[in-house]
Amino acid sequence: MSYKAGFLGLIGQPNAGKSTLMNFLVDEKVSIVSAKPQTTRRRILGIWSTEKGQVVFVDAPGLINSDSGLNGFLHQEAKDVIANSDALLAILSIDEAKAEDNEKVIDMVASSGKPWIGVITKVDIEEKAHRIMILKKMIEDRGGKALSTSATKYKDDIEEREAMLIEFLELMPESPAPLYDAELFTNENIRDMASEIIREKCFENLHHEIPYNLAVRIIKFDESGPLPKIYAEIIVSKESHKAIVIGKGATVIKKIGMDARKELEKVMDEKVFLDLNVTAKPEWFGNKRIMKELGYVIESED
Ligand SMILES: Nc1nc2c(ncn2[C@@H]2O[C@H](COP(=O)(O)OP(=O)(O)OP(=O)(O)O)[C@@H](O)[C@H]2O)c(=O)[nH]1
Numbered sequence: 001m002s003y004k005a006g007f008l009g010l011i012g013q014p015n016a017g018k019s020t021l022m023n024f025l026v027d028e029k030v031s032i033v034s035a036k037p038q039t040t041r042r043r044i045l046g047i048w049s050t051e052k053g054q055v056v057f058v059d060a061p062g063l064i065n066s067d068s069g070l071n072g073f074l075h076q077e078a079k080d081v082i083a084n085s086d087a088l089l090a091i092l093s094i095d096e097a098k099a100e101d102n103e104k105v106i107d108m109v110a111s112s113g114k115p116w117i118g119v120i121t122k123v124d125i126e127e128k129a130h131r132i133m134i135l136k137k138m139i140e141d142r143g144g145k146a147l148s149t150s151a152t153k154y155k156d157d158i159e160e161r162e163a164m165l166i167e168f169l170e171l172m173p174e175s176p177a178p179l180y181d182a183e184l185f186t187n188e189n190i191r192d193m194a195s196e197i198i199r200e201k202c203f204e205n206l207h208h209e210i211p212y213n214l215a216v217r218i219i220k221f222d223e224s225g226p227l228p229k230i231y232a233e234i235i236v237s238k239e240s241h242k243a244i245v246i247g248k249g250a251t252v253i254k255k256i257g258m259d260a261r262k263e264l265e266k267v268m269d270e271k272v273f274l275d276l277n278v279t280a281k282p283e284w285f286g287n288k289r290i291m292k293e294l295g296y297v298i299e300s301e302d
């Protein structure tokens with residue numbers, strides 16, 4: 001059998017479980033996850049390699065309709081992932097409030113003209129189980145194959161993972177060689193992973209509009225001493241948000257720092273020093289230079 005390799009984009013509504021599914025498939029925490037929608041902001045690659053081929057999963061932001069600011073970028077980024085992938089997965093949660101929103105995802109993916117599969121997620125939510133058949137029919141009516149899973153319930157189920165991976169490899173084009181070194185599970189560097197981990201902890205510890213309006217930038221990553229030292233900045237969009245991120249007696253920022261440091265130590269497999277600062281840059285998402293520094297630009301526009 002010939003060798004196959006390509007990019008497989010994960011497309012769905014915000015909060016559908018795209019990042020959780022990709023992490024399950026590559027069996028590594030590559031993409032950050034939270035209970036809040038719009039967690040993923042730029043494409044994140046997760047790589048699975050076997051002797052038969054390589055699937056490069058492209059986790060995308062959830063689909064939203066907007067043409068300006070940060071949301072405008074999320075919209076463009078998801079569209080760009082559709083345009084630049086070899087094949088697509090329509091990620092459809094049974095927990096999605098409106099059936100039309102899942103139908104929209106199927107529509108976008110099917111009309112791309114690329115090979116695709118519909119993946120029904122969160123099937124562990126029993127009270128919504130009746131929706132599995134409805135979604136399956138929706139997918140099949142558009143000529144797609146339907147799979148269903150729960151990346152949380154089957155977290156440690158190797159057979160569930162392998163069965164899906166084999167289906168996904170079938171969607172990939174023939175390729176003379178792997179696209180990435182077969183040893184890699186992502187192309188993210190540790191500096192970018194660190195800023196995403198800190199942002200994930202902000203999503204977990206902050207509420208209302210705060211997490212949606214902040215960004216994290218690594219100021220210095222110093223590996224010269226015995227202990228890696230990471231200096232990061234949490235950028236908020238309003239002066240008044242600063243005090244909320246810091247919290248009374250700095251309790252909130254300390255908790256974010258502690259949660260992030262623990263996870264960084266797991267990823268880096270060593271103790272790390274983490275210094276967090278909060279700065280306000282009013283309406284930073286309207287500033288092209290800052291957006292570019294944060295990686296919130298479409299690559300082809302560079
Ligand atoms: N019950 C259940 N919850 C899940 C499952 N998969 C993901 N979740 C939860 O759904 C929420 C959203 O998961 P994400 O993986 O961040 O979703 P996403 O589609 O990447 O979201 P965005 O990046 O915001 O577009 C998190 O709280 C997950 O823990 C699942 O199989 N079952």
Ligand SMILES: [Mg+2]
Pocket residue numbers: 018019020031032033039040059060061
């Ligand atoms: Mg995500």
